[in-house]
Amino acid sequence: xxxxxxxxxxxxxxxxxxxxxxxxxxxxxxxxxxxxxxxxxxxxxxxxxxxxxxxxxxxxxxxxxxxxxxxxxxxxxxxxxxxxxxxxxxxxxxxxxxxxxxxxxxxxxxxxxxxxxxxxxxxxxxxxxxxxxxxxxxxxxxxxxxxxxxxxxxxxxxxxxx
Numbered sequence: 001x002x003x004x005x006x007x008x009x010x011x012x013x014x015x016x017x018x019x020x021x022x023x024x025x026x027x028x029x030x031x032x033x034x035x036x037x038x039x040x041x042x043x044x045x046x047x048x049x050x051x052x053x054x055x056x057x058x059x060x061x062x063x064x065x066x067x068x069x070x071x072x073x074x075x076x077x078x079x080x081x082x083x084x085x086x087x088x089x090x091x092x093x094x095x096x097x098x099x100x101x102x103x104x105x106x107x108x109x110x111x112x113x114x115x116x117x118x119x120x121x122x123x124x125x126x127x128x129x130x131x132x133x134x135x136x137x138x139x140x141x142x143x144x145x146x147x148x149x150x151x152x153x154x155x156x157x158x159x160x161x162x
Contacts, residue, residue, distance in 0.1 A: 017107075020090075020103055020106070021099040021100070021102075021103050023044070023087075023090070024090040024091065024094045024099060024102060024103070025094060025099055027040045027041070027044050027087060027090060027091045027094075028040075028090075028091055028094045028095055030043060030044070030091075031091045031092075037088055037091035037092045038088060040091050041084060041087045041088040041091060044087050045083070045084065045087065075123075086106075090102060090106070097149070100148050100149075101148065101149045104144065104145040104148040104149055105145060105149065107141065107145070108141060108142055108145045111138050111141050112138065115130055115134060115135075115138060118130075
């Protein structure tokens with residue numbers, strides 16, 4: 001893989017992460033207007049379908065294989081349930097934790113779960129052993145989460161002591 005291709009993938013991953021706080025903040029306001037976070041979750045996912053269908057049509061993607069659909073294991077369909085879980089929890093937690101707190105904690109959960117998935121090569125992923133440097137990187141990320149989420153409390157206690 002060329003360095004330019006790799007840089008493009010890194011940029012796309014960063015964009016994917018950058019949309020999360022926007023989505024969460026917008027859906028939080030939608031929940032207020034609709035009266036409940038689950039209504040906002042449903043609306044968000046319906047808009048996702050309405051945006052995705054014309055893209056699929058424009059790209060002229062072939063229909064999926066009915067044979068695969070019939071024999072795919074049930075766990076392969078869980079992605080949608082995880083999506084509902086993420087969107088609904090974001091809508092419920094962003095007002096309480098703030099966008100940065102929610103994203104930091106969500107990132108911490110993603111890193112920990114990803115390391116388990118990689119270590120065991122679950123769901124057909126390439127195995128990546130849990131090494132000391134990878135664990136150290138996760139610990140540094142967790143320390144960052146603590147600083148992002150609890151820095152106002154830490155500042156107050158430092159001021160009270162000083």
